[in-house]
Amino acid sequence: xxxxxxxxxxxxxxxxxxxxxxxxxxxxxxxxxxxxxxxxxxxxxxxxxxxxxxxxxxxxxxxxxxxxxxxxxxxxxxxxxxxxxxxxxxxxxxxxxxxxxxxxxxxxxxxxxxxxxxxxxxxxxxxxxxxxxxxxxxxxxxxxxxxxxxxxxxxxxxxxxxxxxxxxxxxxxxxxxxxxxxxxxxxxxxxxxxxxxxxxxxxxxxxxxxxxxxxxxxxxxxxxxxxxxxxxxxxxxxxxxxxxxxxxxxxxxxxxxxxxxxxxxxxxxxx
Amino acid sequence: xxxxxxxxxxxxxxxxxxxxxxxxxxxxxxxxxxxxxxxxxxxxxxxxxxxxxxxxxxxxxxxxxxxxxxxxxxxxxxxxxxxxxxxxxxxxxxxxxxxxxxxxxxxxxxxxxxxxxxxxxxxxxxxxxxxxxxxxxxxxxxxxxxxxxxxxxxxxxxxxxxxxxxxxxxxxxxxxxxxxxxxxxxxxxxxxxxxxxxxxxxxxxxxxxxxxxxxxxxxxxxxxxxxxxxxxxxxxxxxxxxxxxxxxxxxxxxxxxxxxxxxxxxxxxxxxxx
Numbered sequence: 334x335x336x337x338x339x340x341x342x343x344x345x346x347x348x349x350x351x352x353x354x355x356x357x358x359x360x361x362x363x364x365x366x367x368x369x370x371x372x373x374x375x376x377x378x379x380x381x382x383x384x385x386x387x388x389x390x391x392x393x394x395x396x397x398x399x400x401x402x403x404x405x406x407x408x409x410x411x412x413x414x415x416x417x418x419x420x421x422x423x424x425x426x427x428x429x430x431x432x433x434x435x436x437x438x439x440x441x442x443x444x445x446x447x448x449x450x451x452x453x454x455x456x457x458x459x460x461x462x463x464x465x466x467x468x469x470x471x472x473x474x475x476x477x478x479x480x481x482x483x484x485x486x487x488x489x490x491x492x493x494x495x496x497x498x499x500x501x502x503x504x505x506x507x508x509x510x511x512x513x514x515x516x517x518x519x520x521x522x523x524x525x526x527x528x529x530x531x532x533x534x535x536x537x538x539x540x541x542x543x544x545x546x547x548x549x550x551x552x553x554x555x556x557x558x559x560x561x562x563x564x565x566x567x568x569x570x571x572x573x574x575x576x577x578x579x580x581x582x583x584x585x586x587x588x589x590x591x592x593x594x595x596x597x598x599x600x601x602x603x604x
Numbered sequence: 605x606x607x608x609x610x611x612x613x614x615x616x617x618x619x620x621x622x623x624x625x626x627x628x629x630x631x632x633x634x635x636x637x638x639x640x641x642x643x644x645x646x647x648x649x650x651x652x653x654x655x656x657x658x659x660x661x662x663x664x665x666x667x668x669x670x671x672x673x674x675x676x677x678x679x680x681x682x683x684x685x686x687x688x689x690x691x692x693x694x695x696x697x698x699x700x701x702x703x704x705x706x707x708x709x710x711x712x713x714x715x716x717x718x719x720x721x722x723x724x725x726x727x728x729x730x731x732x733x734x735x736x737x738x739x740x741x742x743x744x745x746x747x748x749x750x751x752x753x754x755x756x757x758x759x760x761x762x763x764x765x766x767x768x769x770x771x772x773x774x775x776x777x778x779x780x781x782x783x784x785x786x787x788x789x790x791x792x793x794x795x796x797x798x799x800x801x802x803x804x805x806x807x808x809x810x811x812x813x814x815x816x817x818x819x820x821x822x823x824x825x826x827x828x829x830x831x832x833x834x835x836x837x838x839x840x841x842x843x844x845x846x847x848x849x850x851x852x853x854x855x856x857x858x859x860x861x862x863x864x865x866x867x868x869x870x871x872x873x874x875x876x877x878x
Contacts, residue, residue, distance in 0.1 A: 355744075363717075422612065425611075426616055437623065447843050450822060454633040455625075483619065547805075588706060
């Protein structure tokens, strides 16, 4: 019986170890080779910080990184605002609630390439047919990413609304606040947790997006995704390894901090 | 009393307008372009091109094939891993489960670059199967998470009941644990199958010329004005496939939930009815 248990545990550990190796070996390799000045991973080189120094000299990569962050921050802030207001509206809707929920889930379910084509055709329709002053580029990408991520904010805010005291809104109005003020000062604070997780989802989705971005970039605007994709087809600046390492470390740091904060809160609740 | 009459549903109004402009209308545009010839007149030519030109319909079939293979391999890897993670010995260590989703937060193009570097180092050249490895690498967490969640949240008294009644490990797994994890499997399959269908960056980077998919073709078609119609027709067909898969997934989930509740109605386990 005991031998059976030992075999079970060994097999379990083996499965986990293999799967983790598959997930992490490529990343570890890149981290190690970010400190080696070889042109290709696996090539000969010496330990150095050259790639990190070069990273900050690569203007186009730096611009791409800047664009990624600007698009990510602005679009996810907008998405959080629009998504939260809409979630409240949809929650209180008397008619057409089902239809509204359905519409808001279209982009979540739809193939991203179809959404990308839609945005592509739309911006041309707006500028060529309606003669509106819109064009592809940074601003349009922010619009696209916002519309792409609003549904995820709605998804993460909606469950919180169900826990809300149903009379809260009327209470705010009875005390003399207008609808907008009630929404912002009474309802929003109750939804903060959902808003934060919605923002986080929107931000990560925006940072990771490729399909929509690729089809809707213009005027030479690139993000990390499209820059690295395009240069993988030609020759890739090895300092991308330094960038990957920095991003990996930032991701790890954010997750560790979030985990620690979560644990502290859990402890507080226990006390 | 006028204040009381305020309809809070009005807060959904701005988004409804935005959706009409940025979600519904673009889909209409796709439809319009799919039925529009180069001369601007109504035509079925674009669809005819998809269904008569082998390069087009074979590409759709190939994409479906790649999506199916990826989904199957993800399931084969993710299920044992999720099972181990959810087992009583390991489920106290949530950090282990977290380890599997951390890479998801890193830009996937950068991760593909990392994987390509590793594969090239061990002499695996860009090819069809390298592309499959890349797809599995990227989508594994999407399969793992729902299965893990369904296994962890499973009512353990079913398993105990099976053991009390003399069921062995294998029997308990196939008759209790596996059927109860089916909803997790279905949502995992949907979460992998749907995006693999439209992503083309991974197969492009790792597949060389062997693994081009429909998404990449659509992207290229929109690079040139003359081929927008064909691109829109392909997008429209993709949309139809997405709808079919989603409806099928919903029906299966509903059926399996019904089967589950029927089973629970028939057998009261541990005094609890689920």
